[in-house]
Amino acid sequence: xxxxxxxxxxxxxxxxxxxxxxxxxxxxxxxxxxxxxxxxxxxxxxxxxxxxxxxxxxxxxxxxxxxxxxxxxxxxxxxxxxxxxxxxxxxxxxxxxxxxxxxxxxxxxxxxxxxxxxxxxxxxxxxxxxxxxxxxxxxxxxxxxxxxxxxxxxxxxxxxxxxxxxxxxxxxxxxxxxxxxxxxxxxxxxxxxxxxxxxxxxxxxxxxxxxxxxxxxxxxxxxxxxxxxxxxxxxxxxxxxxxxxxxxxxxxxxxxxxxxxxxxxxxxxxxxxxx
Numbered sequence: 158x159x160x161x162x163x164x165x166x167x168x169x170x171x172x173x174x175x176x177x178x179x180x181x182x183x184x185x186x187x188x189x190x191x192x193x194x195x196x197x198x199x200x201x202x203x204x205x206x207x208x209x210x211x212x213x214x215x216x217x218x219x220x221x222x223x224x225x226x227x228x229x230x231x232x233x234x235x236x237x238x239x240x241x242x243x244x245x246x247x248x249x250x251x252x253x254x255x256x257x258x259x260x261x262x263x264x265x266x267x268x269x270x271x272x273x274x275x276x277x278x279x280x281x282x283x284x285x286x287x288x289x290x291x292x293x294x295x296x297x298x299x300x301x302x303x304x305x306x307x308x309x310x311x312x313x314x315x316x317x318x319x320x321x322x323x324x325x326x327x328x329x330x331x332x333x334x335x336x337x338x339x340x341x342x343x344x345x346x347x348x349x350x351x352x353x354x355x356x357x358x359x360x361x362x363x364x365x366x367x368x369x370x371x372x373x374x375x376x377x378x379x380x381x382x383x384x385x386x387x388x389x390x391x392x393x394x395x396x397x398x399x400x401x402x403x404x405x406x407x408x409x410x411x412x413x414x415x416x417x418x419x420x421x422x423x424x425x426x427x428x429x430x431x432x
Contacts, residue, residue, distance in 0.1 A: 167214070169211065171219060172206055175222065178230065182230065191226075192206075194229065236257055244260075245297075245301065250292070250327070251292060254376055256375050266299060266302070273303045281305065284349045285299055285353065286310075286345065287311070288352065288353070289357070292324055293321030296334060297324060310336045311341070313341075321336045353407075354409045359380045359412065362384070364377070387418055393409065
């Protein structure tokens with residue numbers, strides 16, 4: 158039986174139907190996801206939904222919203238459908254080669270910013286290295302918070318490095334941001350005041366148990382941390398001494414229950430943790 162043709166409809170009606178369809182997922186965020194999709198593909202806002210619920214959306218818009226809802230119903234994360242995600246107040250575009258930045262990683266940025274500000278107050282500038290940059294999230298957030306900073310961002314994926322560079326250009330941060338394709342330390346030269354990374358830290362055996370939206374849409378290389386999830390930390394710790402400026406800091410995101418093991422890895426290379 159052929160699918161029913163989409164018809165022009167009011168904004169309020171489309172929003173209600175979108176929420177109803179997504180509620181079938183049993184997702185507590187169905188209302189938010191529905192709103193994000195409808196607003197994105199219709200070019201409307203929450204204000205429009207409140208003040209102009211009877212405004213007519215053309216058939217092309219209703220069709221696009223329907224296609225996006227079908228993707229969400231099939232399990233694709235809403236921000237993959239939109240093509241971007243907000244991080245630290247920045248809109249970062251995604252690609253299949255990049256991890257979707259998440260709010261938890263903002264904690265890493267918050268932990269590094271005060272040190273960078275202190276460094277700038279003492280020397281007038283600071284250099285940041287972001288290992289495994291993906292969308293550029295960590296480096297770009299730090300640059301947005303510390304105007305005197307510059308950043309080198311590396312990723313093993315050329316597509317990810319291109320995505321990060323495009324995000325920097327879009328955010329008018331390109332003059333202070335440089336992305337290179339590098340397998341960890343391979344193409345890194347010089348010293349940096351701060352080295353940051355949100356590396357892959359999921360144990361290989363646990364990948365299959367991740368939520369489908371993560372397992373099927375985030376790149377495996379950004380998730381799989383080896384047999385114990387700690388491979389990337391060993392590589393970072395082993396090479397950091399050659400590139401960390403005197404008095405510099407290293408900040409890494411870690412998984413649940415990994416704090417003691419990661420601290421031991423860095424201690425083994427002569428680094429001490431800060432409480």
